[in-house]
Amino acid sequence: MKRTIIDTIKEFETIIIHRHVRPDPDAYGSAFGLKEILQASYPEKQVVVTGEHDDGLSFLAHPDIVEDELYEDALIIVTDTANTARIDDQRYRKGKKLVKIDHHPNDDNYGDIVWVDTNASSTSEMIYQLAEEGKKDANWSFTDNAAKLLFAGIIGDTGRFMFQSTTKQTFEAAGNLIEYGFDRSQLFNEMYEVDVKLLHLQGYIYQNFKMNNDGIGYIKLTVDTLKSFDVSSTETSLLVGSLGAVKNMKAWVMFIEERDQIRVRLRSKGLIINEIAKKYNGGGHPLASGASVYTWDEADHVIRDLEEAAKRH
Known part of the structure; x- marks a missing residue:
């Protein structure tokens, strides 16, 4: 499949890369890392990344401004996005051919060429593997910035190598990437340093979360609560792992109220949770998933589903 993707890339002069909405480091790392590699390998091609920018990821990259006309006869590559509803910038349909590269369960089998590897720690790890194949088969180039971007994506999706998705291949990829010229200490600071206001909200979470006898915990963050701490719903993504230390x-599950929905962030130390997420307009990995509900009653249903799953576990 990697060779098929490489051969397909060779055929197109214009390549537009998409990733998922509400991006995380792996979304940016895989998309912009691929762009960096392709630009270095094919300077004659036009390679861009589209999508709404997340200011919290400015230390990695900024999306390009992509005009509608560019989609004509373009190759579309979508990274790190399990289903079409979550693709950022729905113009992906306008391209000539679509490639999907992802490590989430392949519940939505979209695309003309589909490479899904649920054993990969991250899509950034898959892009690294693609680049290694490209070096052998097509004399691809690799840059220091590409290494930084892919390393950030791997670190983000493995929780600094703490998650079960981390494998021997993950460590091998990371070990090879750190041989390139980027400042790891600075990157870690940019990824994990948080504002004081977020630490205050984290204290609120620790003081107000609930946990039952089966080890199921939750916290509800209302619009008013977020406003009192001057924290946006997007910024709360940095705190979703906090309860894992309990x-x-x-x-x-962390519920984050927004103007038109309640965002649901689910995490687990072993209990399979992505099937629950699918019930509530979401999905993801077995131990890390997301969903959306629209009332606090629905949020309580999510909690009950978790509690019932824990009793069966």
């Missing part, structure tokens, strides 16, 4: 916590 002893005897098996799985937890």
Whole structure:
């Protein structure tokens, strides 16, 4: 499949890369890392990344401004996005051919060429593998910035190598990437340093979360609560792992109220949670998923589903 993707890339003069809405480091790392590699390898091609920018990821990259006309006869590559509803910039349909590269379960089998590897820690790890194949088969180039971007994506999706998705291949990829010229210490600071206001909100979470006897925890962050801490709903993504430090916590959910929905962030230390996420307009990995509900009653249903799953576990 990697060779098929490489051969397909060779055929197109214009390549437009998409990733998922509400991006995380792996979304940016895989999309912009691929762009960096392709630009270095094919300077005659036009390679761009589209999508709404997240200011919290400015230290990695900024999306390009992509005009509608560019989609004509373009190759579209979508990275790190399990289903079409979550593709940022729905103009992906306007391209000539579509390639999907992802490590989430392939519930939505979209695309003309589909490479899905659920054993990969991250899509950034897959892009690294693609680049290694490209070096052998097509004399691809690799840059220091590409290494930084892919390393950030791997670090982000493995929780600094703490998640079960981390494999021997993950460490090998990361080990090879750190041989390139980028400042790891600075990158870690940019990824994990947080504003004081977020630390205050984290304190609120620790003081107000609930956990039952089966190890299921939850916290509800209302619009008013976020406003009182001057924290946006997007910024709360940096705190979703906080409850993982609680002893005897098996799985937890963070509810973040927004103007038109309640965002649901699910995490687990072993309990399979992505099937629950699918019930509520979401999905993801077995131990890390997201969803959306529209009332606090629905949020309580999510909690009950988690509690029932824990009793069966």
